[in-house]
Amino acid sequence: MSTATATHDEHHDHGPAPGLMRWITTTNHKDIGTLYLLFALLMFLIGGAMAMIIRAELFMPGLQVVDPMFFNQMTTVHALVMIFGGVMPAFTGLANWLIPIMIGGPDMALPRMNNWSFWILPFAFTMLLSTLFMSGGGPAAGWTIYPPLSLQMGDGFPFMIFSIHMMGVSSVMGAINVIVTIMNMRAPGMTLMKMPLFVWTWLITAYLLIATIPVLAGAVTMLLTDKFFGTSFFNAAGGGDPVMYQHIFWFFGHPEVYILILPAFGVVSQIIPTFARKPLFGYSSMVYATASIAFLSFIVWAHHMFTVGMPVAGELFFMYATMLIAVPTGVKVFNWVSTMWKGSMTFETPMLFAIAFVVLFTIGGFSGLMLAISPVDFQYHDTYFVVAHFHYVLVTGAIYSIMAATYYWLPKWTGNMYDERLGKIHFWVSTISVNVLFFPQHFLGLAGMPRRIPDYAPQFTEFNMISSIGGFVFGLSQLLFAYIVIKTIRGGEKATDKVWEGAEGLEWTLSSPPPYHSFTTAPEVK
């Protein structure tokens, strides 16, 4: 570690290469972080456009906009783009930007791999999106790509599988980099239990990624050989088992859910203390709760498949294990509330998003608890109730934390303050519309509307119209978000080094924006 710092010292004056080559050849954690974040923003807008098509078709009963086959492609690709192209790269971008400067290191530990893991992504997503223009269209079997249905896909099938492999390779390389960086690049005195919570949650997330992405890769490879090489892993007629795919997929898929939310917990745990001007309540219990959630995430996967016909003992086990997750999650929520309690709060845009996160994520948590109860899940499963649940967790959970993080650290990244008035408008329009969008979907699901249908019986019309109107407003308000971000990058009131009055942590000791090589001499950690 000390030698790494020493080599950097020798040429500390060397800045970025000029022009486009700076971005293609960069090994700088901040440049790569920026690339990841901008890529995620682009994917968020593309995936959002697909959601607009979905909500337009569902605005009223009957078919008005697209063929059902294309509708299915939209629901599938929307999910793949948002999960693998939006949320995951956004968090990796935050990790790149923040982990080195939070632990007092000069850069990520494996900078060339860092460059590669980013530059795989544009190719992976170009390939995935190109399937929409191939004969037979894009994937249309849902993001879970269950066989046998997924095997009916046309020419795009192998391209979809290959793109998932590329996304997986990128994620695993990103995760390895995070672990190696955290384990080796911490400034002297930065013990594990002194690390900011964002670093902790990412460390645990990185292990989840390494443990589960290869499982997904295995599952989709088996799909590939079933389709092209005559194997019968999932083909009952050949002695295979279509339910086995679901078990393998969800062994990846459930930890994946926590991959999407643990870094969000980290972000919110950074922001709330800053604006409450009071240290995070129960730091160590937060760390233990995160670790418990990560552990439990490996033993609950079959709650996604209560209706496949498991033995009662299996259903009971997965129900109890899933309910248990409510305990550490509850601890986190209580700790955030206690951090706010008797603080001295101000409500700048990042804090607004963080408080909305706590409230709306908790609503998603409640519906999650309801879904865990297997006898009732037989009613909820595969309805709009589930759609409402995971959008509360992923949109007002994961994506809200990413927006909170953007407003919170954007002045540090760019050296410019964002426009607080526009930020607040963005927050309020988004928060009202996102609830108009997703809350009525609880009612639709309970009243019996299945998910993934392009058309519905007329008794579901009213709530679908309300939901679509909320969707259009929410979609439009994200253009405002993009505008605010671009405006801040291009200029604005200069930010101070500390930016926020209550900010604590090493990143605020650096200039805004930070120097090209973050900490060339290790800072002192008290």
Next chain:
Amino acid sequence: MKMMKRWLTSLGGVGLALAAASASAEWGLNMRQGVTPISQEVYSLHMTILWVCVAIGVVVFGAIFWSVMHHRKDKGAVPAKFHESTTVEIVWTVVPFLILISMAIPATKVLIAMENSSDSEMTVKVTGYQWKWQYEYQDSGIKFFSTLAKSTQDARNLDYQGDINEVEHYLLDVDNRLVLPTNTRIRFVITSNDVIHSWWVPDFGWKKDAIPGFINDAWALIEKPGVYRGQCAELCGRDHGYMPIVVEAMEPEKYQAWVKAQKAGLSAADAEAGKSWTKAELITKGENVYNANCAACHQANGKGLPGVFPAIAGSAIATGPKAGHIDIAMNGKAGTAMSAFKDQLSDLDMAAVLTYQRNAFGNDTGDAIQPSEIKAVR
């Protein structure tokens, strides 16, 4: 343009609909109580958990709200110094755990009752197909397909000009209902012929996946005569949204009468299949079979969907030798959505639909396929 106009009118309609919300009985907000003992237990379990969540929500959100209102800098609040308390952490680990246990106990009871499908008085086999259901009464041998009703079939297209709200039971109506007796413990065995489907009637309180190569079971005891509607709940391809389920529950005596009538109908159909048919008769019959079984993919005009579902109009198979045409319809094509229709269509229906395909959409082979020719290759 036309679409824009329809949208604008409906946008105005939203306001009206909201105003009339209380007047509309069909504006479902909550889970249905259903008509079986299990569905009612599921409903009350759902309500219990919902209220527990609401209660916890009131406490947590109340604390946040209070804090946001009072502990703010512009009101001169000075931050407190506390940031740790092992006692408090233990309390809010243990208390939720106890609440969870109190939820798990009734949930376990309901689950065990649901999964006990023994002591059934009759059995119905349900098979999912892309995109219809087949019902087979194991005790009486009655067997039929249940597909989307013609009224919806006509209204579900992109270019439909009429008003959806005027189609009775749009999307939730079928040609042949599943008729069941009330107050009888009925066991369902559920499977699939192609991809995974899920059989769901909300009034029964459960759904169960129909999986190829697997047989799942579930049960229901319907307490009230009536018509209960549901849908396929597992994404199963293009027409996943178009495979409804309609159950008609009637008193056991009425049900017995229905069984008798069905059996009489079956033997009449057998006699019909034996005779020789004219081309015109086959074509007329074939058009109905085509619309119920083929049009979802190959489209009513026989043009298919480019790149997804091949056209029948002018296709080499439908205008080529009879044997090849019969083979693909009987045995399907592996690795595609084209399933084997051998077990789905009778000799007569198969003969009729193939004759129709060979003489419609500008395919003028002029030949007819007789039921006996289908029988010969079975």
